[in-house]
Amino acid sequence: MNFWLSGNILWDLRATGTIPGLDDLVAAARRSIYVNPLPSVEIEMDIAIQPLSSDGYLWQRSERFWFADGDIILSAQLTENARKLYRVHRLRVSVDSTRLHEALFNVPDNENMEMYEGLPLYHVMDAALDFETFLTYVYDPQDLQISPYDSNTCLLYSTLLRVSKTYRMAGLREELSTYLEFVWPSSLEEWDQRTLRYETIASHYTSTESPEGRYLDDCLAEPIVALRLFREHDLFKHLPSAFYELSLISPTADWHAMHEDPGRQSARSRWLLSSRIRSARWALLTTEDHMCLHKGLRQMQILSLTMIPPDNELCLAPPCVHGRLYIQLVILHEINRFRDVLGILRYYCQDQAKQTMLREGVCAECVQKIGDFMRKKRQHIFDNLAHFFDLPSPRGNTSTDTA
Numbered sequence: 371m372n373f374w375l376s377g378n379i380l381w382d383l384r385a386t387g388t389i390p391g392l393d394d395l396v397a398a399a400r401r402s403i404y405v406n407p408l409p410s411v412e413i414e415m416d417i418a419i420q421p422l423s424s425d426g427y428l429w430q431r432s433e434r435f436w437f438a439d440g441d442i443i444l445s446a447q448l449t450e451n452a453r454k455l456y457r458v459h460r461l462r463v464s465v466d467s468t469r470l471h472e473a474l475f476n477v478p479d480n481e482n483m484e485m486y487e488g489l490p491l492y493h494v495m496d497a498a499l500d501f502e503t504f505l506t507y508v509y510d511p512q513d514l515q516i517s518p519y520d521s522n523t524c525l526l527y528s529t530l531l532r533v534s535k536t537y538r539m540a541g542l543r544e545e546l547s548t549y550l551e552f553v554w555p556s557s558l559e560e561w562d563q564r565t566l567r568y569e570t571i572a573s574h575y576t577s578t579e580s581p582e583g584r585y586l587d588d589c590l591a592e593p594i595v596a597l598r599l600f601r602e603h604d605l606f607k608h609l610p611s612a613f614y615e616l617s618l619i620s621p622t623a624d625w626h627a628m629h630e631d632p633g634r635q636s637a638r639s640r641w642l643l644s645s646r647i648r649s650a651r652w653a654l655l656t657t658e659d660h661m662c663l664h665k666g667l668r669q670m671q672i673l674s675l676t677m678i679p680p681d682n683e684l685c686l687a688p689p690c691v692h693g694r695l696y697i698q699l700v701i702l703h704e705i706n707r708f709r710d711v712l713g714i715l716r717y718y719c720q721d722q723a724k725q726t727m728l729r730e731g732v733c734a735e736c737v738q739k740i741g742d743f744m745r746k747k748r749q750h751i752f753d754n755l756a757h758f759f760d761l762p763s764p765r766g767n768t769s770t771d772t773a
């Protein structure tokens with residue numbers, strides 16, 4: 371399930387001149403399954419459809435979800451005039467889904483109900499692909515194990531979020547919520563843990579490619595699809611970290627251009643990727659989000675002027691004042707170059723940076739004050755990312771469990 375998507379999908383969509391919704395992207399991802407079937411992807415459609423229906427529909431049996439000891443037949447919508455049938459276990463499919471539990475247990479079978487091969491037949495009336503994603507979760511959850519270290523996972527999460535809502539699956543929603551917090555944290559502490567994990571991954575990409583032929587950029591979640599996902603599902607608490615991540619990526623680093631088919635990549639793309647440059651799917655950024663990004667970047671610039679306490683809070687010894695001025699200029703330069711305010715402040719809170727400040731003439735007392743100031747500043751910045759990027763309040767909707 372980890373590799374549903376090929377790099378060309380988004381390109382094809384972008385060529386239409388409109389910004390596709392997540393459903394379009396997921397649909398495109400699914401279409402790619404039929405073109406390039408992969409061993410781990412089980413969701414596929416058989417071509418042969420049996421004209422069995424008494425109500426004008428064409429019916430097709432599922433090969434994968436047709437259990438000899440199943441005690442119920444469920445049907446889902448395959449096409450406009452065709453349904454797909456699944457012989458499954460009433461109890462098993464009801465455990466994870468409140469909706470199916472209510473439908474299959476609260477209404478007793480009666481003599482007038484539709485039957486198929488002697489078993490009760492229920493129509494769930496949902497898209498067969500969504501229903502099969504649900505059945506995959508029920509019967510083969512290992513097929514839905516999604517790596518947090520894959521740039522495409524947010525697209526699959528869009529499908530899973532929808533399925534979890536459609537079938538009212540508390541367990542799946544909780545799993546999704548845990549994953550999203552892991553990749554797009556809403557606290558500075560979690561953000562720092564994430565940074566450490568990413569630094570560890572990045573340390574494995576010192577050569578041109580990983581042993582598996584993937585680049586660092588393949589392994590880290592791509593932020594624009596993520597923030598589209600959060601917008602569409604009102605998962606506001608993850609928006610700030612996604613926007614912050616995006617603010618660190620150059621607008622010239624286009625995900626599609628850099629990830630074209632490996633054989634067609636330009637030498638420059640390969641060089642950028644092997645230099646561990648991150649990219650984003652800039653073509654998918656909405657106008658609204660462009661504005662949010664600009665506002666956040668502007669705020670970060672303003673903040674970069676106040677990374678050190680004002681002089682009236684520190685000593686006036688000339689070597690210390692001179693040393694502080696030098697440190698401030700270095701920080702300004704680094705923020706201007708790398709934009710990673712949180713990362714730069716993190717460095718200056720560490721012992722190594724304190725030694726540097728002492729060497730530059732800053733007195734020990736001021737070094738201590740500067741360190742304390744930067745720690746608080748960092749926390750303040752992270753806590754106010756939503757405000758800086760002009761995003762909805764993270765407390766407006768805090769997790770997938772509000773579905």
Ligand SMILES: [Zn+2]
Nearest residue numbers: 685690733736
């Ligand atoms: Zn001092």
